[in-house]
Amino acid sequence: MTAQMIVNGLISAALIAPPAVAFSMLFGILRFPNFAIGGYITVGVFAAYAINVQFGLPLWLASLGAMLAGSVVVWASDQIIFRPMRASAPVTLLVVSIALTFVLEHSVRLIFGADVKGFDLPLERPLVFGGVHVTRPQLYLIGAAVLVVIITHLLLTRTRLGKAMRAMADNPQLAEVRGIRSVLVRIAVTLYCGALLGISGVSAGLDLVIEPLLGWGLTIPIIAAAILGGIGSVYGAMLGAVLVGLAEEFTTLVLPSSYKIGVGFVMITILLLLRPHGLLGQPEIKK
Amino acid sequence: MSDVFFRAEGVCSGYGRGDIVSDVNVAVESGSIMTIIGPNGAGKSTFIKTLAGVVQRRTGKILIDGHDVGGLPPSEVSRHAIAYVPQEHNVFRSLSVVENFEMGAWIEPRKFKSRMESVLELFPALRTLRAVKAGNLSGGQRQMVAFGMALMVEPKLLLLDEPSAGLSPAMVEQMFEAIRQVRERGIAILMVEQNAMQALQISNFGTVMTAGRVAMTGPASELLNNREVAELYLGTRA
Numbered sequence: 001m002t003a004q005m006i007v008n009g010l011i012s013a014a015l016i017a018p019p020a021v022a023f024s025m026l027f028g029i030l031r032f033p034n035f036a037i038g039g040y041i042t043v044g045v046f047a048a049y050a051i052n053v054q055f056g057l058p059l060w061l062a063s064l065g066a067m068l069a070g071s072v073v074v075w076a077s078d079q080i081i082f083r084p085m086r087a088s089a090p091v092t093l094l095v096v097s098i099a100l101t102f103v104l105e106h107s108v109r110l111i112f113g114a115d116v117k118g119f120d121l122p123l124e125r126p127l128v129f130g131g132v133h134v135t136r137p138q139l140y141l142i143g144a145a146v147l148v149v150i151i152t153h154l155l156l157t158r159t160r161l162g163k164a165m166r167a168m169a170d171n172p173q174l175a176e177v178r179g180i181r182s183v184l185v186r187i188a189v190t191l192y193c194g195a196l197l198g199i200s201g202v203s204a205g206l207d208l209v210i211e212p213l214l215g216w217g218l219t220i221p222i223i224a225a226a227i228l229g230g231i232g233s234v235y236g237a238m239l240g241a242v243l244v245g246l247a248e249e250f251t252t253l254v255l256p257s258s259y260k261i262g263v264g265f266v267m268i269t270i271l272l273l274l275r276p277h278g279l280l281g282q283p284e285i286k287k
Numbered sequence: 288m289s290d291v292f293f294r295a296e297g298v299c300s301g302y303g304r305g306d307i308v309s310d311v312n313v314a315v316e317s318g319s320i321m322t323i324i325g326p327n328g329a330g331k332s333t334f335i336k337t338l339a340g341v342v343q344r345r346t347g348k349i350l351i352d353g354h355d356v357g358g359l360p361p362s363e364v365s366r367h368a369i370a371y372v373p374q375e376h377n378v379f380r381s382l383s384v385v386e387n388f389e390m391g392a393w394i395e396p397r398k399f400k401s402r403m404e405s406v407l408e409l410f411p412a413l414r415t416l417r418a419v420k421a422g423n424l425s426g427g428q429r430q431m432v433a434f435g436m437a438l439m440v441e442p443k444l445l446l447l448d449e450p451s452a453g454l455s456p457a458m459v460e461q462m463f464e465a466i467r468q469v470r471e472r473g474i475a476i477l478m479v480e481q482n483a484m485q486a487l488q489i490s491n492f493g494t495v496m497t498a499g500r501v502a503m504t505g506p507a508s509e510l511l512n513n514r515e516v517a518e519l520y521l522g523t524r525a
Contacts (some may be wrong), residue, residue, distance in 0.1 A: 179365040179394040233365040
């Protein structure tokens with residue numbers, strides 16, 4: 001039973017980690033908590049649904065479509081909404097991002113309807129490994145999360161662009177002084193994070209049901225993971241996702257599973273009291 | 288002055304509505320050091336930030352090799368062989384020393400390795416710290432990284448804002464020695480410094496700024512021997 005719970009926790013973590021990484025990277029560059037991640041995930045999953053179910057194309061192609069849709073919507077929302085408001089206070093942008101989530105989710109509802117949907121996949125029995133049950137789609141989503149973590153790590157540590165992204169997140173003015181064009185880095189980050197959120201939508205659609213509020217339902221655990229790891233820290237977001245996923249699963253030993261959503265809130269509260277900058281985040285230096 | 292590489296003509300700048308820097312004229316020759324001294328709030332740092340593009344120039348010209356770079360954003364100013372080292376927050380804390388140098392060489396990535404070797408010759412203490420995150424270094428080591436990062440583009444004009452601020456006396460000595468060595472490479476240096484005595488001793492020229500304006504300018508040796516300057520800014524009597 002414990003092994004099954006650990007696997008379930010890791011599946012939850014695999015669902016949360018890529019969008020938590022995207023949330024953290026966006027925060028590092030855009031300098032406000034973008035709560036529209038739920039809306040971006042919803043756009044991603046419905047783009048994949050349209051390609052897979054309505055056009056009858058394979059899921060891998062639908063995944064690429066979801067990544068493209070995610071990139072376009074994150075980039076466009078930044079260019080049209082957030083960039084012109086750059087001088088506004090972070091809390092203003094946060095409220096605008098919540099409103100954007102509603103706009104995106106209700107636009108999707110208008111186009112696709114409110115009923116629950118699923119990808120066009122054959123029904124299969126779960127695979128059993130030493131008594132632990134896991135479905136093939138769940139293995140896919142774990143694989144996707146591992147791939148996202150590896151690619152993000154390589155991007156940030158082995159490429160010039162990735163290092164520039166970290167430099168911009170660390171000290172935007174110094175990055176500009178050193179010749180890094182912030183506009184281009186901002187575009188690169190929004191496109192990459194959009195792709196992550198698009199693929200996160202596909203993962204969520206594989207493990208849960210596809211409906212317009214799918215992304216909103218994941219928002220709290222995603223933000224809990226990002227805050228837990230230290231907001232702005234990509235590796236912290238990965239660690240935070242594993243901890244939130246396991247905590248959610250093990251809480252079901254003592255509480256009904258409907259209370260899972262509260263686990264994220266409790267973890268954020270405890271952590272902010274004990275370590276406000278998160279597990280791997282850097283404390284803010286004030287003179 | 289002969290072979291003037293950099294010239295600021297009638298530069299005005301500031302934050303909000305008022306001007307902090309008013310009608311400032313300064314020129315620096317290649318391979319020489321110009322130090323700006325003055326009381327707190329004189330506009331010295333604002334002036335140097337204006338030259339780097341961090342603060343917007345309102346009027347006047349900022350001429351580098353004859354080109355006016357006034358009004359350009361910092362990322363474009365750096366492409367005119369100007370490197371600016373801020374007084375604070377002058378390294379990427381979450382990046383390693385090598386990664387900081389890599390960002391320093393952002394506009395000339397192909398020359399990264401050879402330039403880093405040249406910087407490490409200037410600051411050999413950083414050789415063993417290459418993989419350490421800049422945020423984990425001491426204040427002196429961070430200042431070396433900041434200075435080294437600026438040298439990664441082999442600038443023709445180096446803008447230093449209070450390079451000795453917060454450093455131990457031994458470290459200040461080392462920093463001024465590094466500045467002297469950089470001048471030997473033919474780089475023009477414009478420095479704002481509170482440690483006026485030591486700064487003027489290694490400088491070719493000096494400028495005194497008060498209330499956002501140039502109050503006095505001339506060879507550093509003349510400023511060092513000027514009675515008024517000595518009493519007000521050097522803590523000595525000439």
